[in-house]
Amino acid sequence: MKKQKYWYKLDNAGKIFPAVSQDERSNVFRLSFYLDETIDPLLLEEAINKILPRFETFRVQLKNGLFWNYFAANERRFIVESEPAEICKYFRREHNRGFLFKVYYLDTKVTLETFHALTDGTGALHFLKSIVYQYYKLRGFKINHEGKILGELPYSKKESEDNFVSNYDKDKRRNLKEVKAYHFEGEKFAHHWNLLVKAKIDSKALISLVKEKYQCTITQYVSALLAYSVFNETNDFVGHKKPFKIFIPVNLRPYFDSITLRNFSLYIKTSYPAEVTSWTFEEMLELTKEQFRDQLDKEKLHGQISSLVGFEKNPVIRALPLILKTIAFKVGYNILGASISSSSISNLGIVDLPSGLKSKIKDADFVNAGYGIAMTLISIHNKTNILLSSPLKDLSIMNHMISHLVKEGLDVTIDTNYKEVYDEIL
Amino acid sequence: MKYCKTCHIHYDTPLETCMFCNGELEDNQQDVLSYKFAEVKKRSASRFFYRLFIFLNIVSIIVSLYLDYADGLPLEWSLIVGITNIYAVSMFIMLIIPTLWTSKLTKGIILTTGSLILIGLAINDYSWALDIVFPFAVLTNTFLITILILVNKKKWFDYFSSLIVISIIGLLPGLFNVLGFTTIQWPSLICFAYSAFTIIGIIALPSKTMRDEFKRRFHI
Numbered sequence: 001m002k003k004q005k006y007w008y009k010l011d012n013a014g015k016i017f018p019a020v021s022q023d024e025r026s027n028v029f030r031l032s033f034y035l036d037e038t039i040d041p042l043l044l045e046e047a048i049n050k051i052l053p054r055f056e057t058f059r060v061q062l063k064n065g066l067f068w069n070y071f072a073a074n075e076r077r078f079i080v081e082s083e084p085a086e087i088c089k090y091f092r093r094e095h096n097r098g099f100l101f102k103v104y105y106l107d108t109k110v111t112l113e114t115f116h117a118l119t120d121g122t123g124a125l126h127f128l129k130s131i132v133y134q135y136y137k138l139r140g141f142k143i144n145h146e147g148k149i150l151g152e153l154p155y156s157k158k159e160s161e162d163n164f165v166s167n168y169d170k171d172k173r174r175n176l177k178e179v180k181a182y183h184f185e186g187e188k189f190a191h192h193w194n195l196l197v198k199a200k201i202d203s204k205a206l207i208s209l210v211k212e213k214y215q216c217t218i219t220q221y222v223s224a225l226l227a228y229s230v231f232n233e234t235n236d237f238v239g240h241k242k243p244f245k246i247f248i249p250v251n252l253r254p255y256f257d258s259i260t261l262r263n264f265s266l267y268i269k270t271s272y273p274a275e276v277t278s279w280t281f282e283e284m285l286e287l288t289k290e291q292f293r294d295q296l297d298k299e300k301l302h303g304q305i306s307s308l309v310g311f312e313k314n315p316v317i318r319a320l321p322l323i324l325k326t327i328a329f330k331v332g333y334n335i336l337g338a339s340i341s342s343s344s345i346s347n348l349g350i351v352d353l354p355s356g357l358k359s360k361i362k363d364a365d366f367v368n369a370g371y372g373i374a375m376t377l378i379s380i381h382n383k384t385n386i387l388l389s390s391p392l393k394d395l396s397i398m399n400h401m402i403s404h405l406v407k408e409g410l411d412v413t414i415d416t417n418y419k420e421v422y423d424e425i426l
Numbered sequence: 427m428k429y430c431k432t433c434h435i436h437y438d439t440p441l442e443t444c445m446f447c448n449g450e451l452e453d454n455q456q457d458v459l460s461y462k463f464a465e466v467k468k469r470s471a472s473r474f475f476y477r478l479f480i481f482l483n484i485v486s487i488i489v490s491l492y493l494d495y496a497d498g499l500p501l502e503w504s505l506i507v508g509i510t511n512i513y514a515v516s517m518f519i520m521l522i523i524p525t526l527w528t529s530k531l532t533k534g535i536i537l538t539t540g541s542l543i544l545i546g547l548a549i550n551d552y553s554w555a556l557d558i559v560f561p562f563a564v565l566t567n568t569f570l571i572t573i574l575i576l577v578n579k580k581k582w583f584d585y586f587s588s589l590i591v592i593s594i595i596g597l598l599p600g601l602f603n604v605l606g607f608t609t610i611q612w613p614s615l616i617c618f619a620y621s622a623f624t625i626i627g628i629i630a631l632p633s634k635t636m637r638d639e640f641k642r643r644f645h646i
Contacts, residue, residue: 005635007642034462064587067646072583085466094524106464191469197445200438318646399446406434413427413436417463420442425466 006056007063008071012164012308013263014117018062018069019329021115023192025371026090029121031128031348031378032111032365039105040139045080047134048103051151052078055127057119057160057261061098067322071118074098083111087194087389087417088369091115103131108362110135116263121348121366122251123261126150129353136360143356156259163258164309167302173310174303181245181342182237182274184372186392189426194369197398199386199405200413203379209408214282216289218377219347222386223248224285226343226375227272229400231279240274247341252305255298266304268295269341281404344370347377373397393426428453479518483511505548513541528571532588535567536595557610561599561617567592568624583639589624590643596621 010018021027052059060071076097083104093100093115100115101124112128119127130151136143145152150159189195210221223246230237230244237244249265258264270291272284294300311317320328348366358381366378369389376387388398405412428437428451430444440459443450487508494504520533539560546552571589575582600618602608628636 005638007638009645063642065643065645067644070642070645072642083464085464087463092524107460107462109462191466193466196463395445402435402446403433411436412434413438414445415438415462416441416445418441418445419461419466422466425468 006073008057008060008160008262009162010069010071010117011162011263012305012312013120013265015068015312016329016333017115017117019326020333021090023090026088026192026369027116028088028090028113028369029116029124029376030088030111030113030365030367030369031121031124032109032367033128033132033361034363034365035108035110035132036360036362038108039110039135041080041082041105043138044103044105044110044131044135045078047138048078048080048131050138051130051134054151054155055130055261056155057123058099058101058127060100060118062093062100062117064322067318067320068325069117069322078103080105082106083109085417086192087196087367088113089192101127111365118263119261120249120251120263120265121346122253122265123263125348125351126261129351129357132361133354133357136357141356141360144354146354148352148354150261158259159261161258161260162262163252163256163260163264164305167256167305168309168313169302169306170310170313172299172303172306174300174307176304176307178269178340180242180339181271182240182242183339183342184234184392184394185236186394188391189393191426192391193426194389194391195393195395196367196417197388197395197402198365198415199388199402200415201384201386201405201410203382203384205410206384209410213408214285216285217292218384219248219345220285220288220292222347222375222377223270223345224281224288225401225404226345226373226397227270227288228279228281228284229397229404230342231272231284233396233400237274238277243274244272244342245340246270247344249344249346250296250301252301255301266301266308268292343372343374344368345375345377349379351378351380353380427457428459476522480515483515487511502549506545509541509544509548513537526584526588528574528585528588531570532567532592535563535592539563553609556599556602557608558613561596561613564592564596564599565613565617565620568596568621572624583635586639587643590628593621593624593628596624 017027056073059074061074063070063072074097076099078099079097080103083106091102096102100118102113104111104113110128110132112124112131114124130149133143133145133149134151147153206218210216210218214221226246227244247267247269249267252258252264252266253260256264268291270288272287317325346366346368351361351364353361361380363385364378364380365385365387366376367387367389368374368376369391371391373388373390378385378387388401390398402412402414428441429435430437430447430449430451432447432449433444435444437444437451438459440461441451490504490507491501494501516537517534520530520537539555542555542559543552546555568589571585571592575585575589596617599608599614600622603611603614603618608614
C-alpha cells in the first residue's frame, strides 16, 4: 500500500543544488524520447499523473526546514508544457506547482527535464520510460513491459533509500582536496541559450574502433578526444597554470547493489597537465585509461562517499541554520565547486526497452548543459548519440572532435538546435 | 539527409550551410528534414527596467543625503527618503520572487514595520511606530495566518513556517516593554500574549501530523 504523506531528507548529492542553482547554472538535465507519432499533450499529462503516485521520489516539493531543506509529498496535479527554446533551463519550482521536474512536448518529442537535487540520469530514465509506456497504454496499445518498465512493477522501499547515508563508513573517509582547473573563456549566447550539437554514430562501428584500435571503453575514448581537442584548439591552455579536468559521473548502483531512484552517483576526474607542450591522442588516451583504472575502484569510491557524507554529519555544519548554510554553500561553490572542473562527460549507456516499445521510440537525447563544454552519451537502436552542449559561441573544439571521429572512419550524422538566423538573435 | 562534402558529415536538420566549414550542404531531396527543437524568439528587455528601477533608487538616496548634508543641518528628510527608497526596492524584489502569498504577507509586514520604526528613529519620534504600528501589524498577521490554517486545514503545513516566524517576532514587543523602549504598553502586551499563546498552542496541542511537521522542519 502506498503512503500519501511522506517526506525525505535530501540526499548528499542533492543538498547543495537548491542553494547554488540559478539561470547561469541550472543544475537541470534533459532526457528526450522521439516517438513514432505526434504527442497528444492531454494524454501525456494524464499518463504522468497516473504514474506519479508510483514514483514517490518524483512526486515531491522542496521545503525549507530550520536546518536543512527537505522533500514533502506534493499532491498537486502535474501540468505538461510546450518545449522552450532553452535547453536545461533553470525553473522556479513555485511556477511548476512545486514539482522539481518538467515534462515538455514538441511534435513527436517528449522531454523530461529534472532538477539534479531530485535524481540522477538513471532515475530519470526509469521515470521517462514509464511515462512513455503509460502514454501508449492510454493510447490503447497492449505492450508487454518485460520487467523493463519500473512503473509497472511493484514499488520497493529500496527505490527511495538514500544510499549515500546507508553506505557511510566514517573509517573510510579520505582527503578530497583538489587543485583548480582550467576554464574556458569566451563570449556566451544571449538569454542563457546553450548550443547543442548531436553526433549520431553507429554503435557497433564505435565499439569496434575503441576496442580493437585503442583497447579502451567509449567513455575513455571520448574523454581523451575532448582533452585532445582542447589541447589543439585553444591558445591559452598550454602554459596555463591549471590542468584541464573532466568531471565524469559514475553510477554507483552496480558497485553498491542499489536500486534507488534518488541520486546515487559520484564522479571521477581525468586531469591533463597544461605544462606538457606536445601531446599525441594516444598519449592522452593512455593517461585517461590510467586515471580511470586508478579511480574506478570500489574502495576509493566508498571513501569518497564517506568523506562527502562525513561533511554533512559534522555537528557544526548540522547546527547551522539553513539560511547560513545557503550562504556558505553559495560562497563555497563559487570559490571551490565551480572551479575544480573544466568540462563534464556523462554516459548514460544503452536505453533498454521492451520489444513492443522499440519500434515506437525512434531516438533519444540526453543533455547536461553547463559551463565550458558538456558532453553526454546515450545509445539506442544500435546508434550512439554524442551530445555536445555549450553556452559559448565557439565551435572550434566541437569541430575538432567531429573531424577526428570522421578521420577515424566513422559515419557521423549531425543534428543541432542551431539555425542560421540565430546569429542575429543570440 | 544533407551532406557536407568538405567535412564528410551528414546533417539531419534543415541547415543550408555546414556549421563547421560554412560550406553549402548537398541536399539529396529524398527526405523532408525538420527542425527538432523549439524556435528562439526575440525577447523584451524586462531586466533593463528592473535594473533601472534599482539604479534610480540608489541615485535618489545619494542625491538626498548629499543635499541634506550640504545644507549643514542634521540629516532628517534625506534619511526618510533613503529608508523609503530601500523599502521600495526591498518590497519590489520580495514581490517578484515567487513564494506562497502568506510568506509574502509576513515578509511585507516585517519590512513595512521595520521601515516605519527606522523612519521614527530618523525623526526622533518612534513611539507611534514601536508602540502602535509594530504590535498591531504583527498581531493582525498572526491572526490572519491562524484563521487561514483553521479554514484550510489540508494545507496548514504550507503556512506553518510563516506562523512560527511571525509568532516569534510577536514576542519582541513584550521584550521592548521590559526594556522600557515603549510608552504605551497595552498593544505590546496583547501582541506578546497572543504570540506566546500561539507558540504554546503549537507546542502543547500536537497532533500526529503536527509532530511530523516539527520533525521535518527541525530535522538536523
